[in-house]
Amino acid sequence: MESPVLQDELRREQEKLRDNATIYDILKLEHKDVKRLFKQIIDEERYQDNIYNQIRTALQIHMAGEEKLLYPRLENNEETRLLTLESYEEHEVSKKVMNDIDDTNDNEAKLAKIKVLSETIDMHVEEEEGELFKKAKRVLSDEDEREIARQFMSEKMNKLP
Numbered sequence: 001m002e003s004p005v006l007q008d009e010l011r012r013e014q015e016k017l018r019d020n021a022t023i024y025d026i027l028k029l030e031h032k033d034v035k036r037l038f039k040q041i042i043d044e045e046r047y048q049d050n051i052y053n054q055i056r057t058a059l060q061i062h063m064a065g066e067e068k069l070l071y072p073r074l075e076n077n078e079e080t081r082l083l084t085l086e087s088y089e090e091h092e093v094s095k096k097v098m099n100d101i102d103d104t105n106d107n108e109a110k111l112a113k114i115k116v117l118s119e120t121i122d123m124h125v126e127e128e129e130g131e132l133f134k135k136a137k138r139v140l141s142d143e144d145e146r147e148i149a150r151q152f153m154s155e156k157m158n159k160l161p
Contacts, residue, residue: 022145023070024133026152030062031125038118047107052114056098059121061159063091065152073148074132077139083132090124 037055041048071087074080097117104110140148 020146021149022142023148023152024129024137024145026149027062027066027070027133028129030058031129034058034062034121035125038114038121041111041114042118045111047110047114052101052110055114055117056102059094059098061156063094064159065155067091068155069148069151070136073144074136074139080132080135080139083127083135087124087128087132090120090127094120094124 034055037051037058041051041055067088071084075084075088094117097113097120101110101113101117104113137145
């Protein structure tokens, strides 16, 4: 059964798609939603399994979509190659931290790791939205950006719990 947060997120994304959204629109919306979830845990200064599970699921689906549909279109272009390779590496770091959180039983240690994950994701989002998207817009056509968005949402629908 989908969580209400994931259902709301998906509904908002589908509404944006009807308005001819680009992949950047969808990714920015997801970035904002995950940031809000991180804020809930960090503001309360305690580990919350239900919220962390929403973060983990959202990040796993988000990263898989970027790695399958967006990054391959950018990694072989001189203008976007380095930033794309950095993005892959930042995803790997995030996955490692999530695995560490999953392998830890101490809730304070989980909270500390969640803070590190949040900082890692914040840095990644800042670079992605601030640099990679700008360069990607010069590499991809408007139609490519919309087609990747449609594919991304289709993939996401198939992966949601």
